[in-house]
Amino acid sequence: MAADSRKQKGANQSRSPLQQQAESYLVHHRKVARDSAERLWRTPVASMMTWTVMGVALALPVALLLLLTSLQGVSAGWESSARITAYLSDSVTLDDARALQAEAQADSRVLEVELIDKDQALAEFRASSGLNDALDYLEGNPLPHTLLVTPDEASRTAGGVETLVTRLRGMNGVDRVQVDLGWLQRLNAMTDLLARAVWALALLLAAAVVLVIGNTVRLSIENRRDEILVAKMVGGTDAFVRRPFLYTGAWFGLGGGVVAWVLLQLSLWWLSGPVERLAGLYRSDFSLNGLTFDGALALLIVAMLLGWLGAWVAVKRHLDAIEPGEIAGG
Amino acid sequence: MIEFRQVTKRYDSDHTALRQVNFSLARGEMAFLTGHSGAGKSTLLKLIMVMERPSAGEVVVGGQVLNTLPRRQIPYIRRHIGVVFQNHQLLFDRTVFDNVAMPLEVMGVPARDIGRRVRAALDKVGLLSKEKMNPLQLSGGEQQRVGIARAVVNKPPVLLADEPTGNLDPELSADIMHLFGQFSQVGVTVLIASHDIALINDMQRRTLTLDHGELTAGGGRGR
Numbered sequence: 001m002a003a004d005s006r007k008q009k010g011a012n013q014s015r016s017p018l019q020q021q022a023e024s025y026l027v028h029h030r031k032v033a034r035d036s037a038e039r040l041w042r043t044p045v046a047s048m049m050t051w052t053v054m055g056v057a058l059a060l061p062v063a064l065l066l067l068l069t070s071l072q073g074v075s076a077g078w079e080s081s082a083r084i085t086a087y088l089s090d091s092v093t094l095d096d097a098r099a100l101q102a103e104a105q106a107d108s109r110v111l112e113v114e115l116i117d118k119d120q121a122l123a124e125f126r127a128s129s130g131l132n133d134a135l136d137y138l139e140g141n142p143l144p145h146t147l148l149v150t151p152d153e154a155s156r157t158a159g160g161v162e163t164l165v166t167r168l169r170g171m172n173g174v175d176r177v178q179v180d181l182g183w184l185q186r187l188n189a190m191t192d193l194l195a196r197a198v199w200a201l202a203l204l205l206a207a208a209v210v211l212v213i214g215n216t217v218r219l220s221i222e223n224r225r226d227e228i229l230v231a232k233m234v235g236g237t238d239a240f241v242r243r244p245f246l247y248t249g250a251w252f253g254l255g256g257g258v259v260a261w262v263l264l265q266l267s268l269w270w271l272s273g274p275v276e277r278l279a280g281l282y283r284s285d286f287s288l289n290g291l292t293f294d295g296a297l298a299l300l301i302v303a304m305l306l307g308w309l310g311a312w313v314a315v316k317r318h319l320d321a322i323e324p325g326e327i328a329g330g
Numbered sequence: 331m332i333e334f335r336q337v338t339k340r341y342d343s344d345h346t347a348l349r350q351v352n353f354s355l356a357r358g359e360m361a362f363l364t365g366h367s368g369a370g371k372s373t374l375l376k377l378i379m380v381m382e383r384p385s386a387g388e389v390v391v392g393g394q395v396l397n398t399l400p401r402r403q404i405p406y407i408r409r410h411i412g413v414v415f416q417n418h419q420l421l422f423d424r425t426v427f428d429n430v431a432m433p434l435e436v437m438g439v440p441a442r443d444i445g446r447r448v449r450a451a452l453d454k455v456g457l458l459s460k461e462k463m464n465p466l467q468l469s470g471g472e473q474q475r476v477g478i479a480r481a482v483v484n485k486p487p488v489l490l491a492d493e494p495t496g497n498l499d500p501e502l503s504a505d506i507m508h509l510f511g512q513f514s515q516v517g518v519t520v521l522i523a524s525h526d527i528a529l530i531n532d533m534q535r536r537t538l539t540l541d542h543g544e545l546t547a548g549g550g551r552g553r
Contacts, residue, residue: 024440233379234433234480235409238402269459323381 014301029243036247039220040255041299047255050216054256057209059263059301060203062291066264068198070288071191084149084167086160089175100173102145109155114148121146144175206306213252213310214317218243228322234258242315246308253307257300262293331357331519337387339373339543347373349543350387355521357487360514361548362530365540371523372433374540378521379411380404396477399459408439412481412518416493417517418473420465426476427454427461433484451483452476469503478506484544489513491522495529495553501529501530 059141064143086104088097094117101115116124121143126132151164161179168177221228224244231241268290291299333354339347347370355361363371377389380396389396392410399407407524412433420429430451432446452458455475457468465473472496481489491510495503507522507529514520524530530537538548 020440021438024438027441028435028438227423228417230419230421230432231436232405233408233413233419234436235405235407237405238437240405251468 011119017114024245033247036244037251040251050252051255051259054209056261057205058256058260061205064198068195085178086174087176088145088173090144092173094216102148109152111152112150116146118143120143134282164291209306210310213249213307214314217314217320244309245315249307250304251269253304257303261296285292331355333390333506335388337384337389340385347543355519355550357519358514358517360520361536361538362485363521363538364525369540370543375492375523380407410486412486412489414477414481414491415493416496418477420476422474425462426465429476430480430483447483451479455479470497489518493524507533518547
């Protein structure tokens with residue numbers, strides 16, 4: 001038993017047995033990896049079908065995630081252009097309003113304050129509302145002076161805007177302060193909801209991928225039953241016997257990831273024209289972003305991990321049950 | 331090398347395969363194991379390979395008590411036991427060379443040593459010229475010899491054979507037995523299960539006889 005290793009040591013004096021073990025371990029890994037990849041190539045149609053199933057299952061949640069990130073980009077863009085409208089009291093004169101404008105402008109959190117006096121406001125309202133005739137019946141100008149406050153860049157967060165609103169409310173002569181962020185909050189709530197739904201979907205589809213790979217690997221375990229029996233009989237450890245199947249799972253995963261990436265790029269290319277036109281109609285700079293290099297890499301790695309996991313489930317359930325006792329006969 | 335101490339093997343039902351079997355085989359000893367069908371020959375071999383565990387008693391191989399061996403240690407014990415089956419269990423999806431190389435690959439032997447040792451084993455059984463062939467292209471006797479080459483390629487101290495000549499004509503059977511004799515001469519403990527009485531008598535070796543799970547002849551200690 002020990003004589004073998006001693007003999008090897010004698011033949012290769014430059015190498016320590018440990019080093020040699022590690023080396024042959026790596027060589028074996030490489031061999032198994034190549035061998036299981038070749039097995040997949042030998043049945044291209046069956047492998048392609050598994051890859052496609054995986055690809056579709058992976059592409060769907062990733063596409064939704066991409067859409068979600070694009071939407072979040074939109075709402076972030078709007079948030080930055082948020083302005084606060086402060087309506088002044090009726091009693092405030094134009095001079096007082098100018099003073100208030102200067103006071104608000106002095107705040108470091110404020111980038112710009114625009115004063116819209118009541119005459120200007122009425123003129124704008126006349127022009128945009130089409131109520132020209134009706135307005136003529138009014139005795140005076142019912143509209144107040146208005147300050148349009150643009151927050152400083154650093155204060156363009158929900159909290160920053162909130163404190164600024166409080167500060168404006170506290171100023172003498174300010175009647176009402178309004179921030180029209182309601183629709184933005186609704187959009188945010190919707191994207192939050194969508195994000196959860198996407199993650200739930202992603203989890204379900206990941207589970208489906210694991211099961212598909214598990215089933216495929218189970219079949220390949222059945223096909224190689226004799227080999228497994230012999231390997232166990234001649235002293236193959238569980239890890240040794242599992243290894244080819246775990247690699248098979250990982251290769252299935254990698255192929256699925258590549259298919260998913262191709263599907264994503266294709267649908268992106270197909271959708272980009274219409275999306276640009278739609279965004280143009282809304283005067284939005286919205287655009288569908290594809291996967292970055294990092295994202296694509298992450299997709300492939302996750303796909304491989306899922307494949308490996310699926311194989312592991314199958315191996316755990318079916319491989320350990322195969323015992324060489326069966327071949328010895330009665 | 332192999333020792334059975336009061337070994338009993340009972341399967342779930344009332345079926346008792348082995349009853350209080352006692353024997354030991356020394357290093358380099360060659361013995362036959364015989365008995366009618368269902369007498370417990372295969373069970374005895376399975377106990378040595380840790381494919382089964384005894385219900386009572388102790389099985390000792392190479393000084394190691396197998397009863398309490400943890401499951402994950404089993405592969406390492408099997409690397410020290412070569413096995414030859416009647417239906418030889420060769421894999422037909424690979425060459426003769428790759429079949430014989432399996433025990434070495436399992437042990438993580440470097441590739442350059444594998445080539446050398448596989449060829450030495452094939453040379454020993456006289457099949458060096460057929461290393462690149464598929465086992466399907468070989469005759470029954472040749473397939474059995476490939477199985478033997480695979481069993482001895484990693485130079486195990488113990489060699490077990492379960493009806494190794496079951497499908498062969500008498501002349502080929504004698505050849506194979508002669509081969510086993512050579513291994514025992516270099517220190518391998520060889521145990522062959524067979525019911526070919528004529529052949530066993532020819533060989534004039536120690537014979538363990540099982541009858542309904544009891545060892546009726548050849549028990550006790552070896553030479």
